[in-house]
Amino acid sequence: MSSYIADGICDAAILRRLESMRPDGEKSEGWMERQRKAVARALDLLEADAAALAGEATIGTLAVLAALGYLDFRFGHENWREGRPALASWFDKAADRDSLRRTAPPV
Structure with a gap:
């Protein structure tokens, strides 16, 4: 289930990012806000079930990390x-993996 939610987060976030790169006058603020809200709803779902993310890494938890x-x-x-303390705590612990640290984008 978490992999589907993570996919949805990525879909909406990428759509929002692409829309933000359009030329001025062609951007849809309404579309970007719709995608922002979709991400927020998905994050709220993950927060409500953050305990299920704990334990062994799975394709779902790796997708959420990404x-x-x-x-x-x-x-x-x-x-x-x-407003998402359980998810944030899980992420901070789970992201402290050598493989993730080595592949993090430059700051």
């Missing part, structure tokens, strides 16, 4: 962690 890392990379100015 999606949240992408949000930090592209939308770092927005604090997805606010």
